[in-house]
Structure formats: C-alpha cells, structure tokens
Amino acid sequence: MPKVMIYSTPTCVYCKMAKQLFDANGVKYEELNVAEDEKAYEEMKRKSRQSGVPVIDIDGEIFVGFDRRGLLSALKIPG
Amino acid sequence: MQYDLVIVGGGPGGVAAGVYAARKKIKTLLITEDFGGQSLVSADVQNWIGMKSVSGFDLGRMLEEHLRAQEDIDIEVGDRVKEVKDQGEAFAVHTERGKTLETKYLLVVSGSRRRKLGVPGEIEYNGNGVAYCSICDAPLFKGKTVAVVGGGNAGLEAVVDLLPYASRIFLLASSTVKGDPITQAKVKADPKVEIITRAKTQEIIGGESVTGLRYLDTEANIEKKIELQGVFVEIGAEPNSEFIKGLVELNERGEITVDHKTQQSSHPRIWAAGDVSDVLYKQNNISAGDAIKAVLDLYKKISKT
Numbered sequence: 427m428p429k430v431m432i433y434s435t436p437t438c439v440y441c442k443m444a445k446q447l448f449d450a451n452g453v454k455y456e457e458l459n460v461a462e463d464e465k466a467y468e469e470m471k472r473k474s475r476q477s478g479v480p481v482i483d484i485d486g487e488i489f490v491g492f493d494r495r496g497l498l499s500a501l502k503i504p505g
Numbered sequence: 506m507q508y509d510l511v512i513v514g515g516g517p518g519g520v521a522a523g524v525y526a527a528r529k530k531i532k533t534l535l536i537t538e539d540f541g542g543q544s545l546v547s548a549d550v551q552n553w554i555g556m557k558s559v560s561g562f563d564l565g566r567m568l569e570e571h572l573r574a575q576e577d578i579d580i581e582v583g584d585r586v587k588e589v590k591d592q593g594e595a596f597a598v599h600t601e602r603g604k605t606l607e608t609k610y611l612l613v614v615s616g617s618r619r620r621k622l623g624v625p626g627e628i629e630y631n632g633n634g635v636a637y638c639s640i641c642d643a644p645l646f647k648g649k650t651v652a653v654v655g656g657g658n659a660g661l662e663a664v665v666d667l668l669p670y671a672s673r674i675f676l677l678a679s680s681t682v683k684g685d686p687i688t689q690a691k692v693k694a695d696p697k698v699e700i701i702t703r704a705k706t707q708e709i710i711g712g713e714s715v716t717g718l719r720y721l722d723t724e725a726n727i728e729k730k731i732e733l734q735g736v737f738v739e740i741g742a743e744p745n746s747e748f749i750k751g752l753v754e755l756n757e758r759g760e761i762t763v764d765h766k767t768q769q770s771s772h773p774r775i776w777a778a779g780d781v782s783d784v785l786y787k788q789n790n791i792s793a794g795d796a797i798k799a800v801l802d803l804y805k806k807i808s809k810t
Binding site: 440441467494 | 538539545546548560561562582583584602631632633634636638640641642643644645647666714
C-alpha cells in the first residue's frame with residue numbers, strides 16, 4: 427500500500443472529494459488539517475511550492491488540487 | 506457501441522437530462538468530470554427547490570445518486586470531451602482519456618468555468634496568495650488582509666466565506682456591487698469589510714507570496730495600492746464550449762445559441778442547456794428545467810424517425 431497524506435482544511439470540498447475517492451477504493455490515508463497545524467502547513471508549502479489546499483502526497487508524488495485521474499493512476503487503481 | 510444520446514456534463518442540467526433520458530429508454534451515455542457543477546464549491550445552497558439548505562458537495566452527491574438509481578444509462582466519470590466530429594449520420598466524440606464514443610444526438614450541458622483577471626502577478630502567485638476557491642482556502646487567511654475581486658454574487662459569497670477568518674476584507678467591484686440584497690446587507694453590515702467601487706485591478710504584486718494589489722480608481726482616474734496577503738478572484742464565468750466550436754453557432758460570449766422553446770442549437774442533432782447556452786439566467790434550477798426540455802424535444806424527434 428502506498429503512503430498517502432492529504433493536507434486539507436475542514437471546509438475544503440476538493441479535499442472531501444479526494445477522501446471520498448480514497449474511501450471508495452479502500453485507500454488508507456493520513457489527514458493533516460493545515461488550518462490548525464502550522465507545522466503541517468509549512469511542510470505542505472515546502473512540498474507543493476504553493477499554499478492552496480488540497481495537497482496530496484502519494485509516496486512522494488505531490489498533487490495540488492483534486493486530480494481524479496492523476497490520483498487513481500498514482501494509486502495504480504484502474505479507473 | 507453507438508448511443509442515441511451523449512450528454513456532456515454532470516451539473517444539475519446534465520443529471521436532470523440523464524434521469525429523463527433513462528426513463529424514456531433513450532440509449533444514453535453521460536460523461537462528466539464530476540457531479541455537481543459549479544455549485545460544488547458553494548458552502549450553502551439555499552435556493553435548490555425542495556431543499557431549504559444543502560452544501561454544494563452534498564448537492565453533487567444527491568445528483569449522482571439520483572442518476573445512478575436509473576437502470577438504463579451509461580455513466581463515464583473523470584473524463585471530458587476534447588473534440589466532436591460530425592460524420593453525417595452520427596458524431597464521433599473524442600475524450601481526453603482517448604476514448605471515442607459514437608452517438609446520433611448530443612446534449613451539451615458542459616457549464617462554464619471561472620474567468621481569470623488576466624493581470625500581471627495573477628498566474629505567478631496562483632496558489633501563493635491568489636485563490637479561486639474561497640471556501641477551500643479561507644481558513645488559511647486567518648488574521649490576514651485580503652481582497653475579493655468581483656462585485657457580483659460570487660464575490661459576495663467569497664466575502665461571506667472569509668468573514669470568520671480574515672481580519673480585513675476589501676471587496677473590489679469594477680462598477681457597483683450587484684448580487685442578492687440579503688448577502689449584500691450581510692457583507693455591508695460587517696465592519697471588517699470595505700467596499701471599493703469603480704476599481705479596475707491592474708496588478709498583483711509580491712515577493713515569495715502576494716503582498717499587495719494595484720488598482721485604478723476609474724472615477725478619479727488615480728492609481729491606488731492596497732497592502733494585503735490574499736486575492737480571491739470572483740469575476741464571473743466563461744462557457745465550456747471550445748470542444749463544440751465549429752459545429753454550432755456561438756454568440757459573442759462563446760455561448761451556444763439555442764431556440765429557447767426547444768433548446769435546439771443551430772445544428773439539427775445538437776441541443777444545449779444551462780450555463781453553456783445563451784440562457785439569460787444562469788441558475789441550477791433553470792439548467793435542470795431547460796435540459797429536461799431538451800430531452801423531451803429530442804425524444805419527440807427520435808420517436809418520429
């Protein structure tokens with residue numbers, strides 16, 4: 427199983443869509459709320475070189491925004 | 506496989522059309538990137554008839570569920586149409602994932618997307634202070650000064666999203682503030698908000714991230730500057746009609762012109778509805794109704810042939 431991290435805010439719709447996609451495919455993930463967790467926010471900015479959510483890290487591959495096809499292909503899930 | 510109908514889009518229009526087409530047993534495929542349309546990122550939709558209040562995310566899920574409850578429809582999610590070729594009797598619909606679909610009729614309900622400002626700094630600072638999704642990114646501007654560019658409903662809603670977080674919010678309108686009186690009143694009542702009318706944004710400036718915005722006061726013809734950390738762009742939409750250009754007549758805004766009685770475009774086998782069409786009012790409920798109108802009209806046509 428790849429290591430999946432999602433940097434999110436509680437109100438972010440595209441974060442919810444990404445999590446919904448993970449749940450539907452049985453993908454486990456770690457969620458970091460960057461609205462509260464400043465360390466995670468800095469880490470997210472360093473990884474993605476920008477400051478908008480969601481940022482998703484799949485084994486070091488960084489996705490900014492909700493890119494269904496990109497995520498599925500990084501997770502090797504046929505879609 | 507050849508379809509009778511391909512529906513392009515998964516907003517309220519696309520889903521309404523899909524439900525009706527399935528119930529009429531028209532051999533249909535619906536293709537969409539996601540369900541919910543532009544309301545997906547709305548915190549609270551209060552005018553979808555039958556629902557006092559629903560988030561855009563939940564509205565999208567309800568639409569998807571309603572469509573998936575239909576037996577007779579094929580659904581393709583996570584893809585979009587790149588190009589359509591008219592082969593005389595049928596269309597070849599090419600998707601970005603490299604699929605080709607064949608269909609006799611087309612219903613275009615592909616909606617519209619956010620317009621960009623087109624000023625220096627906008628692209629450079631996209632994601633580093635420049636934002637297009639206020640509900641997503643508002644919590645990240647806690648205690649910060651931000652500007653919302655756009656004096657319509659979308660601009661007002663972005664201000665409302667930012668109210669719990671930002672310490673100061675400038676609302677820049679190119680002429681005056683328009684949009685729902687209820688939201689206007691809420692925004693105007695908050696001392697955090699300063700409304701600047703007749704402001705033409707000229708540049709977004711910054712270092713590593715945004716530090717300011719320059720605009721022209723078009724009344725006094727003086728250039729002014731605001732120091733801030735965030736700019737939310739909410740200046741309306743442009744139609745997603747590029748893939749159908751050349752097959753149908755578009756108006757000067759790029760919207761598909763339709764016969765408003767039938768929703769038929771200038772092409773005898775293409776219908777359109779919702780925000781991609783030249784409908785006067787861009788509303789979820791209207792898109793749904795107009796898209797249904799299109800299906801009923803094309804069904805009449807299919808059953809005759």
